[in-house]
Amino acid sequence: MPKIIGLTGGIGSGKTTVARILEEKGFPVYYSDDEAKNIVNKDSILKEKIIELLGNEAYSDGIYNRKYVAEKVFNDSELLEQLNHLIHPAVKIDFEKWVASQTSEFVFKETALLFELKLNQQCYKSVLITADDNFRIKRTMDRDGKTYREVEAVIQKQMPEKEKCKLADYIIYNNSDLDSLQVATEGFLEDLN
Ligand code: ATP
Numbered sequence: 001m002p003k004i005i006g007l008t009g010g011i012g013s014g015k016t017t018v019a020r021i022l023e024e025k026g027f028p029v030y031y032s033d034d035e036a037k038n039i040v041n042k043d044s045i046l047k048e049k050i051i052e053l054l055g056n057e058a059y060s061d062g063i064y065n066r067k068y069v070a071e072k073v074f075n076d077s078e079l080l081e082q083l084n085h086l087i088h089p090a091v092k093i094d095f096e097k098w099v100a101s102q103t104s105e106f107v108f109k110e111t112a113l114l115f116e117l118k119l120n121q122q123c124y125k126s127v128l129i130t131a132d133d134n135f136r137i138k139r140t141m142d143r144d145g146k147t148y149r150e151v152e153a154v155i156q157k158q159m160p161e162k163e164k165c166k167l168a169d170y171i172i173y174n175n176s177d178l179d180s181l182q183v184a185t186e187g188f189l190e191d192l193n
Pocket of ligand 1: 009010011012013014015016017018112139140143174175176177178181
C-alpha cells in the first residue's frame with residue numbers, strides 16, 4: 001500500500017498549487033474537496049440525507065447548490081458538523097478505494113481539514129502550506145473576486161495557523177513568489193527520500 005501524505009493549509013495558502021507541482025513530478029494527488037463535490041452529486045443516498053438536513057434548495061435541478069449550502073452552514077456550526085458527518089464518511093470510502101488502486105510509493109491527500117478531522121492520524125506524514133494572512137487574503141481576493149472582509153471571515157473560522165504548525169510534520173512557507181514555492185516543494189521531496 002502507498003504511504004499517504006496529507007497536504008493541508010488554510011484558505012489561499014497555496015496547497016492546490018503545491019499539489020499541482022507534485023502531480024507534475026509524477027505523484028498521485030487526491031483532491032478531497034473536489035472529490036467531495038463529485039460525491040454529493042453522484043451518491044443518491046447521500047443526496048437524500050443532505051436534502052433531509054438542509055431542504056430541497058440544497059440541490060437545484062439535481063445539482064448540489066454549493067452557494068446555498070455554504071450560506072446556510074456558515075454561521076451554524078452545529079449544522080455544518082451534521083453536514084460534515086454525512087459527507088466525510090462517503091469521501092473516506094472513496095479515498096480508500098483510490099489509494100488501493102495506486103501503485104506509487106507515496107500518494108498525497110489534499111484537504112483543508114486534515115487536522116480538524118484528525119485525518120493526519122491515517123497519514124504517514126503531514127505537510128502544511130502556510131503564508132502570512134496578508135498574502136492569503138490578497139491571493140484569494142484575486143482568485144475568487146472576494147472582498148478583504150469575506151476572506152478574513154473565513155480565516156477567522158479556520159483552525160489557527162499556530163495550532164496547525166504544531167501538528168504538522170513539515171511546513172512549507174509560501175510568502176514569496178511561485179518559483180520559491182516550487183523550490184520549497186522540491187526541498188520537501190528531497191527530505192522525504
Ligand atoms: P483554497 O483552500 O482557498 O482553495 P489553496 O490553499 O488551494 O486555497 P491555491 O489555490 O493554491 O490555494 O492558491 C491561492 C491563489 O494564490 C491561486 O490563485 C494561486 O495561483 C495563487 N498563489 C499561490 N501561491 C502563490 C505565490 N507564491 N505567488 C503568487 N501567487 C500564488
